[in-house]
Structures are given as C-alpha cells and as structure tokens.
Amino acid sequence: MLLTPRVKASRPKTLRIATALLAAATSATLLAASEPSPATPLGIGDRLFPHLGNPGYDVTAYDIAFTYHGDKKKPLDAVTVIDARATAPLQRVNLDFAHGKVGSVAVNGAPARFEATGEDLVVTPARPLSRGAYLRITVRHTSDPRPTKDKDGGWVPTADGLAMANQADAGHRVFPSNDHPSDKARFTFRITTPKGLTSVANGLPVATAHTGSTTTRAFRTRHPMATELAQVSIGSSTVVHRSGPHGLPVRDVVPTKDRKAVERWLKKTPDQIGWMEGKVGRYPFETYGVLMAQARTGFALETQTLSLFESDLFKRPEYPEWYVESIMVHELAHQWFGDSVSPKSWSDLWLNEGHATWYEALYAEEKAKKPLQKRMREAYKQSDNWRAAGGPPAAPKGPEPGQKISIFRPVVYDGSALVLYALRQEIGQEGFDRLERAFVRTYRDGNATTADFVRLASATAGRDLSGFFDAWLYGAKTPSMPGHPDWRKAAPVRK
Template sequence: MNLRTPAAVPLLLALALLGAGCSGGVEGTPGAVGLRDPYFPGLGNGGYDVTHYGLKLDLGPSADELSGPSTDGPSGPAADRLRGTATITARATQDLSAFHLDLAGLDVEGATVEGRPAAVNRAGKELTIRPAAAVEDRLRKGRTFTTVVRYSGSPQAITDAGGDKEGWLRTADGAVALGEPTGSMAWFPGNHHPSDKATYDIEVTVPDPLTAVSNGELVSRRTENGRTAYLWRTTEPMASYLATVAVGRFTTHQSRTPEGIRLFTAVDPESAAGSRDVLAEIPAVLAWSAERFGPYPFRSAGAIVERTGDSTYALETQNRPVFPGPPDTALLVHELAHQWFGNSVTPATWRDLWLSEGFATYAEWLWAADHDGVPIGKSFEEAYADDANWAFPPAGPPAAGDLFSSPVYGRGAMVVHRIRLAVDDDRAFFALVRGWTKAHRHRNAATEDFTAYVEERTGQDLTELWDTWLYGESRPPKEG
C-alpha cells in the first residue's frame, strides 16, 4: 500500500471499517471503479462528474534546500520531487457512499471531503475515498462536493500499450507531462477518462531560473526566496489527457493574433532557431483553420517546444501543443487542428479517436492543397496506396496498442474525404464541418453521433460509405 497516514486521522481504523463493509453512516453506493472504455475498462470512475480541478504542484527543493543539489540535470530535484494538493470539485450523479480516483504511483498523505477527513484506500492505480458520515448530504445525487487530496513523491513515466512513454517525462533541464491516453494519472489524482471534462487552475512552483508552463492563460507569477509560482487557468472544459505541465529553461513570448487570440509560446533555447519561422505561422494557421472549421474554440493558443528527443511524439495539449523539437508546418497544422477536433470536440471513448486524428490529418491535406500545390486527390491516392492504412478499420482498432496506428490517421482522413465526395459541394461540405464543431463545441462525441449528424445534415443514407470506409475490413475499389 503506497499510503502514509497523517497523525490527525485515525486512518487504520477507518480502513478496517472499510474492509468490514461499514458505510460509516453515509447512504448510497460506491461509484464504479471504471467507465468500461472499450480499450481501458478500468480508466475513469463512475458516480460523479468533475467540474473543476485546482492543482497546486511544488517541484524541486524547498527554500531551505536551494543551496543543495543542482536543478539542471534530468535526475535533479526539479524533475524528481513533487508535492501536490488536488482540490477536486464534482457533482454526484448518484447517491454516493464512496468514490474512486485514478492515480499512478506517488504517496497519498491524506484526503478530505467537504473539509472533513476521509478514509483512503489504495489498490494499484485506484484510490477509494470514503467520506465521513457528517458530510453525507453533500454526496447525494445532484449535489456538488469538494475533495482535497494531498500527495507527494517522484512522478514516473508510464509505458503505454503502444510502447511510447507518457506521464511524467524527464527532460534535460526539467520535465514535461504528456497524458494521452492514460498518463495524466502519473501527476495528479482525478477522473482520467476523456468523457469527464473540467476546467482547471494549475499552479506550479519551481526553483529559479526554471519556468513552468501549462494550459490556458497565465494568471499570475510570484517569486519568493528563489522560487516562482506560475498560476495557469483553463476556463474552457478540458479532458485530463490534454492537461500538461512543462518545466525548463524556456524562452517565452506573448502576443495576440489579429483576431484577439492570446498567444503564448515556450521554447527550449536549443530549439529556438529551428522553430522561429514555423511558430511565426501560428496566427495564419489559426485564421485559415477558422475559415474551414469554425471559430477558434479557446481564448488562447501557442506552443511548447522541447529539445529534440525529450519525447518521441508531439501532443495536442489544449491551447498549446507540445513538440519534441522544432516542428514543421504540417505538424503544426495537425496539432492546431486538434484544438477543434479532439480538444473542443472530444472523443466520447478511445474508440472514437479517429474523429480527432482523421480530421487533423485531413487538415494537413487541406493545407497542402491550399499552400503547397498538392491536390487533395493526390493526398487521398497516397493514403489509399499505403498498405499500413488498411490494417484495420479506423473505427475499430483491435487493441489499445493500435489506437495510434496508421488507419486511425490516414484511413480516418479518407473517410472525411469520402464524405466530401458524397456531398459533392465544397461549400456545403465545409458548412457541414463547421456545423459539427459548433454542435459539439466543448462536448464529447461518439462515432455514432457523427454518422447520424452527417446523414441528418445531408439528407443522405450513407450506410454504404460507413460500411465500406469506416468499418470495412478490406480495401475497397477507389471508386466504390
């Protein structure tokens, strides 16, 4: 059991009561351990809906320890040590006697619900929180309650089913948190399924001269005793896998687009020269995307560019994607398109990931057609000819390790293009796309929502298209 007991809480007695099945007087039933996602059945938790996370993270040495080891290296205190407090505001969706949170590693020092000490049980990546009887009314269906979890330790990377590292990744001068699909549980407790979106306040305190960058807008920055606290606020709903924290010696820049969108970029000095021209394209890419996909769904945008090799992939973290070294324009277009497809309109389950990756890949094709003279038909032909895209249907990856494979991207984009051909009117097609992002703005959507929406808007029965291109097992004739 990875748990430490605060002296003020008789936790061993509470756990004994929990094991004996005692409810402590709280009516209701425990929330489900998982949400039965097709690929991660234990991910997420039932019985409540998180509305807000308030995270306070303290990284590296305390003020009294600043004269100690260097914070420069990947194994230094800034990367290795985290002390956190998570304040989670949620609405009960059933009468709760207990509920679960996802957390990988880290030591839980204690928890409260509505200000009263709560019993905490640890089983692998699941925390069971059993509130005190005195707050039972706050756990009834429809009521809002607040949970505070104090935790600490050395956050770790998680190897996902596809073999990539996610979670808390050490970098040359700090760390970066990447959460897709399950890595966010490596650095804060929560309901870590994409269907439970929430707003966030993330305050990160780091030793100078390091900078802490996260999602949303920088609300405040205060320095005391050689440590600086950066408070970032995300006011639009965000899935937890899109939350990030990047700590390092960044060069930062703030500006606004002509449309008034706040831009914040943070670039590792080693990647600055190679990133400058591409990052300068962000305002143009956002304006071009808005014409095709609808109004930009957030108040801020930007990018975080780490050193080459700090991770093996880019990620569309909300507001400002993370890049493992200087990106090219196509990658920038892809990750910014995700702000519409994935971040605002978020998959209902991980099976619906093609809705994000297919549209983001199609955005690359559109950009190449408009700016590089590469016809959409040529991009489609290349994807069609690529055998890797036909390993399985985009809406049905065989296993979790296949979620980020070629069919989800390339064949997903082919589905989008086949819809465009079926509509047979570019003006109507882009109106269809803009309507989709408007109808599901800041919400979750499943594949079935999308297919029903397209058929309703077009007035067409597209069963053959879905059966062939979205769900079909084999490569169809191009004209089919």
C-alpha cells in the same frame, strides 16, 4: 497526437469516483448503516481502456498545485482539489491515480479514509453521498516524474526540466482525476519552482508570486478540458508573445538558447490559425501556442491551447519546410477536433486523428502543392492492410500490452482521413464544408460520438448516410471510392 519519424522526412504516420453503488435501492439511513464491500478498481467500461474513468460523479473543476524542487528525478509535492457532483449515491469515490504517494484525503473538508488498489485511489467519505451532492475532494500527494517500466506517458523529462504527455491513459500518473475524455472540466494550475525557471500551463496566466527563492505562477483555462490534454512545462524557457487573428493571444514556449533560431517557425502560427478559421470557423479557445520541448518523445501532442513538439523537429535540415508546417497544422487542427470537441470514448479516436490528418494534408496541398488526391489514393491502396492490422477506423483494436499509445496506428490517421475524403466525394465539397463547420459548432466544449457525426452528416446531406458510414467506419474491407472506380488496393500483407 502525431507520431513523428526519426530520420527521414516521409509522410507522417502520423477518470473511477468509483462507486460502490448499493445493489438495491435503500434509504440514506440504510446506506450509512451498511458495511461497504472491499475496495476495488472501477472503470466506466471504455472498450479500449475498460478500467479508465469512474462512474458515479461528474467533475466540474480541478485546482492542482505542484512544487518542483529543481530535480526532475525527484517527486514533486502536489495538492489536487477536485470539485464534482455525485450522479449516483456513493459510499466510496474512486479516483484514477498511480505513480505517486498519497499523504491525506479530505472530502468536503472532513478527513476521509483512502487506499490504493490497482491504478485507483479509493476514497471513503465520513458519510455516504447522495445523488446530486456537491463534493470537494482534496488530495495531498506526490507526483513522480521518474518513468515507469512501460514509459507510456505522464511527466516527460526534458533537458532542462519537465513537460507532460498524458495521452491516452496517463493523466492519472501525474494527478488524481477522473481520467477519461468524457468527463471534461475547467483547470487551474499553481506551479512553484526555484527562481530562474519558467513554468507554463494550459490557459492564461492569472497570478505570479515571488517568495524567498521560489516563484509561483498560476494558470487557468476558460473552457473545459479533458485530463489527457493537460500541460505543465518547467524549464529554462522563454515565453514569446504575439497576436493572432482577432487579437488572439499567441504564446509560444521555447528553450531560451533557441529563441532566435526558431522565430522563423513561431511567426507562422497566426497565419496557420487564420487558415484553419477559414475552413472550420473561429478558433475555439482563449489562447494558442507552441511548446518546444528538449525531449525525445516520438510524437507531437495537441495539449489544449499549448501544443507539445520536440524541439528537434524545427532543427533537422532533412525535414522540408512544408512537412514541418503540416505537422504544426495537424496539432493546431486538433484544437477544434479532439480538444474543443472531444471523443466520448476512445473508439471515437478517428474523429480526432482523421480530421487533424485531413487538414494537415489539405494545408500541404494548398500551401506546398502536395496533391491531396495523390495522398488519398496511396492511403486507399494501403487501407485494407491497415484495417487488418489495426481494425476499422471506428472500431480500432485495443492497445498492445504495455504499449497504450499503440492505438495510434495508420488506420486512425490516413486511414480515417480517407473516410473524410470518401465523404466529400459522396456529398460534395459544399455539403462537406457545411458539415465540418456545423460539427465543431454543435459540439464545442463537449464530447461527440461517431453516431453524432453520422447523424449530423445525414442531416446536412438531406439523406440517410448510415449505410455509407457503416461500410467505411466498421467494415473489415475498404469500400470502393466514390468517383474513383479505378482505385485499387494492395495485396494483403502476409504475417
């Protein structure tokens, strides 16, 4: 995610199969005979979002069907099918789900009891599940696109329909899920709309069917994806196709009325992909493209294989071309950092945003002569104040009440790119470049922690860098910059 300014072009600032695990080791017979405790919301204990995600199972695939009736102010009909494996004995399965009504739930084809508590949908199968058991959960529900009071993600109304923005804690406002980036899965989307509207989703199209006055299109990802990166767009759109490096299918989705006007931006994407491949290696997915939505979100978002942008970004004359291109590269870089390699916890967010900001700034330097060192020196100047306001990069403060995206503070953008600059200063350009390639190769299609990055950096450098990273990632104050003893920090901002 990259926060985008409203007026002038300044530097970008830029799930709960909750389980009532039995308290003691018991046999399956005793499990079936025992009385379950009251249904409660559960979470996996993420430091920033403690009620997000669910213990006791691992999702392998989602198959989600949406039926849009042509009115973005009315709920969509939906069916979500979740394939998973129990990682512990389960009497109940908690799913993250809010902002929709549930009609029925089945587990492995048998009707199951369910109730809503907090932002959890708690499912009680007809029989308890043993560790290692396969389960298919089928939920028939609605998906409500109307905004909640905090307006903090999920469906985004556009001028001509809907799109999704599920970061950081909002996928479960759209569909039942294990809504935490540590549980990635493959996705299939089936989207039914009135004829004349265009629907798109992550991955590649696999089928289209016309029935009466409706059209159903199906899309499937070839790689696992975090729930926060799901994307479904419905509207009066045109899909533009072209080829990228190595014949990569590039698919852009734009308002039909703007098709010709935005071509100058769309045709830049293949070269941008090539530039990123030159830095960190082969593009990690089956397709890529830009989704231009007629919406006012205040950010751009790295939804997997189809990055979300406000269409106005590409129309405002006050935004220099290099600035718009650098935002495009920021979201493109996320396909490696954040999408292919996803954070294990939300405290690892700096790995996403720091890297995306790094390559955004490096692109601006190489393509528009905007010096990276100048930007990093300014970031260094502000860094102590950013840490005071938002916490250090790898231990960020939690979100403000009712403002979940408030975790996206300057310290995770330029403040974290600054850590990467310091690292390059410490281990040299060659070592840094080898580390970047090794990181995305080692953790591709998976999750990584800050500790994983530190270990790999130390192995690449041939020496223990834990002290360096402890200071730069967890310190209340920013350390001295290697190679730049003259760099100074601004005076503390008084509250």
